[in-house]
Amino acid sequence: MTAAPPPRHPHPYNRSMSTRPIRTNRRTVYDELRRRVIGLDFGPGAPLSENELAAELGVSRTPVREALIMLAQDGLVQVFPKVGSFVSRVDAQRVSDAQFLREAVELASLDDIPADPDPEVVKELRENLAQQELAADDLDQFFVLDEQFHHGLLRLAHHEGTWQSVVAAKAHLDRARRLGLHDRSLHDFIVQHTQVLDALLTGGAEEARPLMRAHLRAVFDDIERLRARSPELFAPSVGQPTRRNIAVWE
Amino acid sequence: MTAAPPPRHPHPYNRSMSTRPIRTNRRTVYDELRRRVIGLDFGPGAPLSENELAAELGVSRTPVREALIMLAQDGLVQVFPKVGSFVSRVDAQRVSDAQFLREAVELASLDDIPADPDPEVVKELRENLAQQELAADDLDQFFVLDEQFHHGLLRLAHHEGTWQSVVAAKAHLDRARRLGLHDRSLHDFIVQHTQVLDALLTGGAEEARPLMRAHLRAVFDDIERLRARSPELFAPSVGQPTRRNIAVWE
DNA sequence: CTCCGAGTGCTTGTATACAATAACTGTCTA
DNA sequence: TAGACAGTTATTGTATACAAGCACTCGGAG
Incomplete structure (x- = not known):
């Protein structure tokens, strides 16, 4: 095996406390x-x-x-x-895997939410749900609030670091959802969100888990229903690409 | 809300079945x-x-x-x-989050392994375990085989798509493990691998889950023990960086 | 008509030049 | 001595030129 030297570097990170969120x-x-x-x-x-x-x-x-x-x-x-x-x-297998990962992580995180959750985050979640009610007609805004809500639950469990993976998976799910969500009401989802939070705060993870699972499954069922109706939208990404046509108009 | 037009593109992917894994x-x-x-x-x-x-x-x-x-x-x-x-x-919180994600996904995947798993993959797993025994002294090779083993279990569950997220999390765990694994024996881990597979094939997910959890926790405990012994290796990545010293010799 | 092959224009991959900026070093000033 | 300040140098960010390759077009041979 390689020596795997344990190198030590003096101080790559230290002083200058000012945060610089440079936007490139x-x-x-x-x-x-x-x-x-x-x-x-x-x-x-x-x-x-x-x-x-x-x-x-x-x-x-x-x-x-x-x-x-x-x-x-x-x-x-x-x-x-x-x-x-x-x-x-929008590959069906990829969407399925995204759903699986999201469900596994979000359900497991419920178990790690302390009985005395951070009141600040809880307050944000409550306000978020209120805004969801107001934005029930705006798909774009709903998705923003939906992300904030699920992100907040992970923060309650002190597993914010997994949000990056969850949001990556959620991107594929959301893209699939948008394919067929033009006229559907978002009200059911908002109700489910409220039920999950209420159950969590009153009954803990045990109460919340089945509701969360039902919520995530409802999202997935929506996608599956769309796939049954319009399978052409879920063309498998196996084949190879071709260049786009060079031919110009004139 | 934006119109969200459902554009349709004729044939970005189709003919030319030859796979071209171009290496850039x-x-x-x-x-x-x-x-x-x-x-x-x-x-x-x-x-x-x-x-x-x-x-x-x-x-x-x-x-x-x-x-x-x-x-x-x-x-x-x-x-x-x-x-x-x-x-x-090697941030302690990030390592913890990686452990959490990995555990959630790998444990959940056990439930989706069919009672009649793909014999081809099972054969590969058996051979993999045999190789692990032979490579018990080679840390680098062990990590390769370890990845193949856990990857194979996800394939059995038909959730190969989540492997990318798991391996990304595993990267942080492995890096932390290497910090303090120089002289430790890998035999325990190999035994645990074998126990997980045996339990899975004979008793299904119910039997395998506690063993898998114990295995993943053993990995994490190793890291935690290292952190207690050498906390300086886990310096938090808060602070800002400084340039490395410009000064040249002459 | 069919096939084939050179030509062409698009694509991304790579190399390189330049710009903007951060941080160290040394000097100058008080 | 302490601090301010300009100069220097290394860093990444960006723009641009060129290389390599693919797929279509089109003409010609049969």
């Missing part, structure tokens, strides 16, 4: 593209040209390219070398 | 750097210079830089704009 163009482009992919502004399978995006966003290829690499790691974009980049298909 | 320099550099970070060739907090790495690996800054961006998304590297890139600290 790469980050801005990443956030924007991610929003468009999840919001279906860029549909599954849509071709993404680094040059076009760079021109549209007013930057060079470099930050666009780097943002695409990050999105590819999220599984939201597929890059085919020397061929092209495409928005990932 | 970016991918090669990513794999190599990831190996070095997890293998502690690059210790926690070590500075990573894009120029130095490019020179050493014989490529330009571009693939190195893109590989660092990918590693940053994995949480193994932290990039401070205009300051420098550093190997992430």
